[in-house]
Every structure is written in C-alpha cells, then in structure tokens.
Amino acid sequence: MTALRKTAVALISDAAPFVIRAERASDVVAREALLDACFGLNRHTRTCQRLRDGSAPAEGLAFSVVRQGRLIGTVRLWHVSAGGNPALVLGPLAVDASYRELGIGAALMNHALAAAKARGHGAVILLGDAPYYARFGFSALKTGELSLPGPFERDRLLGIELREGALDDAWGVIAPLGAAAPLGNLRPARRTRKSAPRAA
Numbered sequence: 001m002t003a004l005r006k007t008a009v010a011l012i013s014d015a016a017p018f019v020i021r022a023e024r025a026s027d028v029v030a031r032e033a034l035l036d037a038c039f040g041l042n043r044h045t046r047t048c049q050r051l052r053d054g055s056a057p058a059e060g061l062a063f064s065v066v067r068q069g070r071l072i073g074t075v076r077l078w079h080v081s082a083g084g085n086p087a088l089v090l091g092p093l094a095v096d097a098s099y100r101e102l103g104i105g106a107a108l109m110n111h112a113l114a115a116a117k118a119r120g121h122g123a124v125i126l127l128g129d130a131p132y133y134a135r136f137g138f139s140a141l142k143t144g145e146l147s148l149p150g151p152f153e154r155d156r157l158l159g160i161e162l163r164e165g166a167l168d169d170a171w172g173v174i175a176p177l178g179a180a181a182p183l184g185n186l187r188p189a190r191r192t193r194k195s196a197p198r199a200a
C-alpha cells in the first residue's frame with residue numbers, strides 16, 4: 001500500500017519524463033478537455049457513462065499522467081455491482097494523441113490495476129477493445145452473463161479477476177454502487193452531437 005502511494009515515474013526515450021499520480025481537483029478541467037478530444041462531445045451519452053453519472057470514483061483509484069505540468073493521461077475506476085458481485089468498472093482511459101505509443105497507456109493501466117488489487121478489490125470490468133486490453137489480462141471469459149444498462153457490444157465487455165473467483169457466477173445487469181460525487185466534480189451539461197471513437 002505504501003509503495004502505491006508514491007508517485008510512479010517512467011523515463012522514456014525521446015520524451016520528457018511523465019508522472020502517474022493521484023488525480024487532483026485541479027486536474028478536472030484538463031481531464032475533461034482530454035476526454036472530449038479523445039472521445040468527442042457525445043461521450044456522455046455512452047452506456048458506460050450510466051455507471052458513472054453522479055458517482056465519485058472508487059477511493060484512491062483516479063489517476064492522472066502529467067508531463068511538464070500538463071495532464072496527458074487519465075484513468076478512473078468506479079464501484080459497481082456485477083450481478084451481485086462487487087467489482088470496479090474502469091474507464092475512461094485516455095492518453096493525449098501527441099504522446100501515444102510510448103507505453104504511457106500501459107504504465108497507467110498497470111498502475112491502476114496494481115492499486116486496485118492493493119486496495120483489496122476483486123475484479124475489474126470495462127467496455128473496450130479486446131486486442132488492447134488482453135495484454136493486461138482482460139477477457140470475456142467471465143463477462144458472458146453480464147450486461148450493461150443500455151446498448152453495448154458483447155465482445156467488448158471484458159473483465160479481469162484480481163482475486164481468483166471474484167467473477168464466478170457473475171450474472172445480470174452491472175449497476176453503479178459508488179458514493180455521490182462532490183458537486184464541483186460533476187460534468188457540465190453537453191449539447192453537441194459531434195461523432196467520435198467509442199468511449200469506454
């Protein structure tokens with residue numbers, strides 16, 4: 001636990017160091033701008049957003065990647081009930097387009113999963129591209145009987161057990177379970193309809 005509270009630093013060639021640290025209130029504006037750029041302004045209408053609306057992320061499980069004082073990556077995890085099994089939903093995960101393919105996404109995923117495990121969480125679920133998330137151990141092996149509160153693509157509903165058996169017999173609709181978000185952290189209302197990549 002102590003090690004996970006330390007700031008993680010990675011050095012990469014051809015780029016300045018980046019830092020993975022706990023998200024701060026002062027990150028919110030830059031985080032939202034990054035997510036708008038990555039997923040488009042209609043991202044709030046996606047099914048996974050129904051699991052996050054009005055909730056705060058799970059304690060200690062919201063991370064920012066910062067390079068030279070600028071936020072270039074984000075990931076958060078949220079409490080859900082996966083058909084009665086307590087679990088976390090991960091997302092959205094995003095890295096600034098200028099800094100992709102440098103291992104930042106992998107560093108952020110590994111950091112987040114290690115932190116979730118260290119905090120005693122048993123399983124993480126997400127809606128995303130299997131070819132990307134398989135490298136971290138995600139698969140559809142134990143999510144076949146789960147669904148989301150809205151339209152989703154079955155082959156993108158993936159899970160990983162951080163504790164063996166945590167998703168055994170998981171069945172039913174995944175539902176939010178988190179604490180209410182502080183008012184200042186709620187997203188602003190959006191009305192634009194620009195299309196974009198599918199958000200996790």
Ligand SMILES: CC(C)(COP(=O)(O)OP(=O)(O)OC[C@H]1O[C@@H](n2cnc3c(N)ncnc32)[C@H](O)[C@@H]1OP(=O)(O)O)[C@@H](O)C(=O)NCCC(=O)NCCS
Pocket residue numbers: 038039093094095096099100101102103104105106107127128129131132197198199200
């Ligand atoms: C997905 C994302 C976070 C990866 O960040 P990153 O810092 O570039 O990731 P890494 O450098 O650790 O890994 C890059 C590798 O992932 C692969 N990859 C990236 N996105 C992928 C995808 N959707 N499907 C399959 N592979 C993918 C790259 O091809 C590269 O492969 P390689 O290691 O064989 O060269 C970033 O591309 C991003 O923010 N995309 C837009 C938002 C998004 O799609 N988020 C995920 C929702 S499903």
